[in-house]
Amino acid sequence: MRQKAVRLALVGGVVLLALLLALATCGGDPDGGGGRGGGATPGPAKRVMPSAGPVTRLTVPPQYTADRGWEIIGSSPEVAVSHATGRLAYLERxxxxxxxxxxxxTATGRLGWRGQAWRPPDPPHYPKLATVTAGARQYFVTWSYGKIGDGMSPASTFVSLDVYDVTDGSRQRVEVPWSGAPSVSTSGPEIVISDGKANSTLVDPVTGALSELSADELRYPKGCPACKQLTEVHGQTAAGLLVGGAREFWVRGGWFSRNVAPKGADRGSGVVTSVALDRVLARWSLAKRAKRAATHELWTVHDAATGRPLASVECHRPAIRPGRYPQAVLSPSGDHLIAGNLAFDLEAGxxxxxxxxxxxxxxxxxxxTDDGIAYGAENARDAAEALAGGGLPVAVDFAAWTTAQLSRNARLPAVETTGVGxxxxTDRxxxxHLIGYPRTD
Incomplete structure (x- = not known):
């Protein structure tokens, strides 16, 4: 009897130890808070490492396995990713x-550093989230726009930015007085806040220093009257601020679209439609004598630093101009780019x-993705609707420019990095839910 009691005590001790280890693994912050954050945190409701077993099982494209992975419950709708480090950032409310x-x-599902809790000026909505690259350093940026005080004067509204170093989470707060809804670009190397027109403020993510630029400081190219019509700051490139007019675009103090027009285009017709890191997607009219000039347009991806055309394709003119063109999306390596119904293999040109x-x-x-597979949906209004489960899911193979139908209820990866989609x-x-599923290969 005594030996049996000893055995039962040992078994009970092992069970208790296992429970304690499970609680230690599932709760808290594995990095001890990290960065300059602090305080208690509820942590995610579920976190499973890729090798640990199953998570919520979604129907996904065949390139991924839903048998294992990691899962976070209660994140913000938007995320930001650092492909250089494999870290993904999200907001918890x-x-x-x-x-x-x-x-x-993303590779292991392990939680990293966390920031301090803060209250944005516009509480009812999640702040926006993005990644900006300045030189060899990357930063996660959250920003929101709202009021302070009674909101009776222009100075009472401002853009609030929190800039976090991707590696250790060190943070700095930048507040920029602003009147009217802002447009914020993180194409880098500085954060550009604009009024959707010609006025802008640049924020250095390294120092937090501000510099303002008005319309008369944009260095309009000579001989371009259309550049001063409908002028808009589109973002920043490694060569300087990217600006466009009713027709033609330029980099402040750098290259001019007329001098880098792609073959077969009307040199004075370029319009910026989207900017993604070091790439600019532009729409051009075909040369006036071109056979399809009346029915088609030329879409070209340009190198943002030099303006050099990297790849082009002709597409029908839309019957009605969209209010805003689709946002360009790059693969992690930058070799592939998509936007709406356009796809580019930049390495192959x-x-x-x-x-x-x-x-x-x-x-x-x-x-x-880097292997030349794009995901989207037919009969979806835009990328956001496709990612939300709308339309008929498809996969596009860049090797043959072919589309393949996926399962009707297949979910599409919002991003892929470190071999994890x-x-x-959203549950009932x-x-x-954010779920990381590794690739099958």
Missing amino acids: LDGDRYRLRTVD QGHCFEEEDGSSHLSLATV VFRW QDRT
């Missing part, structure tokens, strides 16, 4: 309309426009 930035290692013979298009691409879905309690 705390009590009293406060928010905190958290990070996860090729582009493709997915449309019917009559010019109609029903495809919205949302994500592209990150999927997003209106909680956002």
Whole structure:
């Protein structure tokens, strides 16, 4: 009997130790808070490492396995990713309309550093989230726009930015007085806040220093009257501020679109439609004597530093101009780019426009990977709707420019990095789930 009691005590001790270890693994912050954050945190409701076993199982493209992975419950709808480090950042909402930035290692599912909780000037909405690269350093940026005080004067509204070093989470707060809804670009190396027109403020993510630029400081190219019409600051490149007019665009103090026009284009017709890191997507009219000048346009990806054309493709002119063109999305390596129904293999210098013979298009691409596979949906209005489960999911192979239908209820990866696709879905309690599924190969 005594030996049996001893055995039972030993078994009970092992069970208790296992429970304690499980609690230590599932709760808290594995990095001890990290960065300059602090305080208690509820942590994610579920976190499973890729080798640990199953998570919520979604229907996904065949390039991924849903048998294992990691999962975070209760994240912000938007995320930001650092491909250089494999870290993904998301916001968690705390009590009293406060928010905190958290990070996860996409390769392992391990939680990284966390920021301090803060209350933005516009509490009812999640702040926006992005990544900016300045030289060899990367930063996660959260920003929101709102009022302070009674909101009776222009100075009472401002843009609030929190800039976090990707590696250790060190943070600095920058507040910029601003009147009217801002447009914020993080194409880098500085954060550009503009009024959607010709006025802008640049924020240095390293020092937090501000510099203002008005319309008369944009260094308009000579002989370009259209440059001063509908002038808009589109963002920043490594060569300087990217600016466009009603027709033609330029880099302040750098290159001019007329001098880098792609072959077959009307040199005075270029219009910027999207900027993605060191790439600029522009729409051009075909040369006036071109056979399809009346029905087609030329879409070109340019190197943002030099303006050099990297790849082009012709597409039908839309019957009605969209209010805003699709945002360009780059693969982690920068070798592939997508935007709406356009796809470009920049390494091969090729582009493709997915449309019917009559010019109609029903495809919205949302994500592209380094192996030349893009994911999107037919009959979806845009990439956001495709990622939310709208339309008919498809995969596009850049090797042959072919589309393949996926399962009707397949979810699409919002981003892929470190060989892990990150999927997003919302449960019946209106909680956002982030799930990392590794690739099958």
